[in-house]
Amino acid sequence: MVACTAAVELGLRTDIPSGPGAALMIHEVSHRFELEGRPLPVLERISLRLEPGEFVAILGPSGCGKSTLLRLVAGLDFPAMGRLSMNGQAIDGPDASRIIVFQDPTLYPWRTVWSNVALALEARGLLRSHHKRVNDVLHLVGLAGFATAYPRQLSGGMSQRAALARALVNDPKLLILDEPLGQLDSLTRIAMQQELVSLPQRARFTPLLVTHDVEAAAFLASRIVVLSERPARITTEVANARPYPRHRGDPHLVELRREIMGHLGLAESW
Amino acid sequence: MATNSAIGQLSRISMMALGPRRSSMRQPWILGMAAAAWLGVALLTALWPDQPGTDWDYTGDLATAFTALGGVLVLATFADFWFACLPRIRRVAPWMLALALLLGAWETVTAKLALLPMPFFPPPQALLEVVVDDRVRLAEGILASLRLLAGGYFLGAALGFAVGVAMGWSRAVGYWIHPILRLVGPLPATAWLPLAFFVFPSSYSASTFLIALATGFPVTVLTWSGVAGVNKAYYDIARTLGANQSFLILKVTIPAAMPHVFVGLFMGLGNSFAVLVIAEMLGVKAGLGWYLQWAQGWAAYANMYAALLIMALIFSSLITLLFRVRDRLLAWQKGLVRW
Numbered sequence: 330m331v332a333c334t335a336a337v338e339l340g341l342r343t344d345i346p347s348g349p350g351a352a353l354m355i356h357e358v359s360h361r362f363e364l365e366g367r368p369l370p371v372l373e374r375i376s377l378r379l380e381p382g383e384f385v386a387i388l389g390p391s392g393c394g395k396s397t398l399l400r401l402v403a404g405l406d407f408p409a410m411g412r413l414s415m416n417g418q419a420i421d422g423p424d425a426s427r428i429i430v431f432q433d434p435t436l437y438p439w440r441t442v443w444s445n446v447a448l449a450l451e452a453r454g455l456l457r458s459h460h461k462r463v464n465d466v467l468h469l470v471g472l473a474g475f476a477t478a479y480p481r482q483l484s485g486g487m488s489q490r491a492a493l494a495r496a497l498v499n500d501p502k503l504l505i506l507d508e509p510l511g512q513l514d515s516l517t518r519i520a521m522q523q524e525l526v527s528l529p530q531r532a533r534f535t536p537l538l539v540t541h542d543v544e545a546a547a548f549l550a551s552r553i554v555v556l557s558e559r560p561a562r563i564t565t566e567v568a569n570a571r572p573y574p575r576h577r578g579d580p581h582l583v584e585l586r587r588e589i590m591g592h593l594g595l596a597e598s599w
Numbered sequence: 600m601a602t603n604s605a606i607g608q609l610s611r612i613s614m615m616a617l618g619p620r621r622s623s624m625r626q627p628w629i630l631g632m633a634a635a636a637w638l639g640v641a642l643l644t645a646l647w648p649d650q651p652g653t654d655w656d657y658t659g660d661l662a663t664a665f666t667a668l669g670g671v672l673v674l675a676t677f678a679d680f681w682f683a684c685l686p687r688i689r690r691v692a693p694w695m696l697a698l699a700l701l702l703g704a705w706e707t708v709t710a711k712l713a714l715l716p717m718p719f720f721p722p723p724q725a726l727l728e729v730v731v732d733d734r735v736r737l738a739e740g741i742l743a744s745l746r747l748l749a750g751g752y753f754l755g756a757a758l759g760f761a762v763g764v765a766m767g768w769s770r771a772v773g774y775w776i777h778p779i780l781r782l783v784g785p786l787p788a789t790a791w792l793p794l795a796f797f798v799f800p801s802s803y804s805a806s807t808f809l810i811a812l813a814t815g816f817p818v819t820v821l822t823w824s825g826v827a828g829v830n831k832a833y834y835d836i837a838r839t840l841g842a843n844q845s846f847l848i849l850k851v852t853i854p855a856a857m858p859h860v861f862v863g864l865f866m867g868l869g870n871s872f873a874v875l876v877i878a879e880m881l882g883v884k885a886g887l888g889w890y891l892q893w894a895q896g897w898a899a900y901a902n903m904y905a906a907l908l909i910m911a912l913i914f915s916s917l918i919t920l921l922f923r924v925r926d927r928l929l930a931w932q933k934g935l936v937r938w
Contacts, residue, residue, distance in 0.1 A: 403835075404839075423838040425841035428840065431835075431836070433832065435830070437833065437851070438931055438932070439854045439855070439931045440931075449840035449841055451846075452837060452843070453841045480931075495836075499841075
């Protein structure tokens with residue numbers, strides 16, 4: 330993945346219309362599920378604004394409703410109350426400019442890596458004119474040599490990178506990352522995090538990371554939104570102004586992690 | 600769950616059929632023994648006179664055929680010895696040896712010693728005689744059977760596949776079809792036989808319907824369960840990437856359900872053989888099933904054995920063909936190469 334050369338970056342940049350990613354508005358969004366006939370509130374009056382290019386991490390305990398919020402942002406579900414919009418346009422269904430990278434890479438096992446990455450172009454009828462772009466993003470994530478491999482031949486980290494390439498081939502304006510590194514071993518995770526810091530600027534999208542990994546959030550995000558237990562409310566927002574590139578041992582980040590742990594009610598573990 | 604284990608079983612079966620047999624690979628002398636055994640059986644057939652009172656016209660021809668096969672095996676033995684280039688032949692060598700011994704025993708207890716009662720147990724040369732002398736009628740039977748089978752099987756498979764996909768995809772279709780399937784599906788297709796021959800204009804169209812029915816039921820059920828079992832995340836992925844409904848069906852649902860569909864096609868093929876033979880025996884005046892019935896009427900047991908053997912070879916080849924198609928289409932499942 331570090332193998333992505335300057336030439337490739339340049340090649341990609343010419344493809345992408347310039348300008349940073351999209352702005353996202355989440356306004357007073359509440360949501361609930363029906364569980365055995367009883368309403369189960371999941372989200373409670375979530376309001377959040379993402380500026381173009383800003384790296385926001387949403388942090389919350391497991392099962393608090395983070396993934397539900399993501400599905401609403403992606404347009405896969407619709408909120409019971411409240412509004413979501415991207416660049417001023419209401420979100421009324423899935424759209425290729427907003428892509429989720431799920432926790433599980435969920436590649437199609439019957440397609441090669443190349444065809445998996447080409448999926449979005451194929452679905453939108455752009456494969457013929459844009460097929461070179463598939464090779465470009467495969468280069469970008471360091472999988473150029475594995476274009477003809479099948480998903481079951483890939484390691485966990487490679488699968489996750491293929492899933493990332495499948496999202497990036499679209500030129501998304503908003504990239505929603507749902508615990509995309511959760512299942513990776515720690516070495517691969519660190520390498521991928523490094524990648525996630527630089528990728529948004531290179532590929533020009535607004536990243537929205539959802540995680541329960543405090544360290545990842547502190548290392549990656551410029552703003553960290555902490556959610557409560559279900560039903561999820563925003564308990565606090567923490568700005569993280571440390572400049573990139575960051576270092577894991579940076580005392581400011583360590584202090585920030587302690588602060589966030591406090592907000593999550595886990596201060597005593599530090 | 601049941602279908603998953605069926606898939607597992609299918610892949611194990613094909614692995615067994617295709618996997619290398621290492622133990623026999625290291626024993627080149629078995630090939631030589633097989634060659635010698637075939638030549639030995641040829642000598643036995645040619646030199647030991649048939650039991651007096653029988654007149655087998657093809658004893659000499661059978662000996663010639665055995666000699667030819669033995670000759671090929673001798674050549675293969677030498678080719679293998681010098682060039683070591685025939686692993687496939689070496690793999691079947693133990694079977695060739697066993698077959699030679701079996702045919703020798705069969706020839707001995709029938710034509711040579713007449714230990715088994717005639718006409719129920721004809722010698723091998725009688726089967727050869729049937730295949731050669733009655734080749735026109737046999738070939739017509741084979742063609743008729745294949746034509747009927749292909750028509751019914753493809754019709755049933757196509758309809759079953761379409762209905763299965765529709766049931767898995769649409770709640771309304773599932774609501775209306777499921778009870779019908781539950782009621783009618785378990786009924787053996789042969790139970791429809793009297794009604795079908797009465798209702799349809801010809802026994803041929805009736806048989807096509809019955810074969811289609813026998814094929815369609817397992818294909819429908821397994822396609823349906825395959826479609827219902829598709830990972831829901833596949834749809835979320837495709838939808839966020841901008842896929843429309845037809846893309847979801849053609850590029851997500853169907854490829855994801857294919858492993859199940861092939862189990863259904865396999866089960867349907869087995870069912871279709873059974874219905875084909877019964878339909879030919881009871882109504883259609885053509886085909887190998889009819890030939891069997893006809894041969895029995897004339898107490899022509901050699902003809903029956905020959906037809907049975909041909910039928911077994913054809914059905915087995917068709918199953919093999921289905922497996923080959925599956926292995927080709929579902930190559931992604933196997934993952935033989937790993938990084």
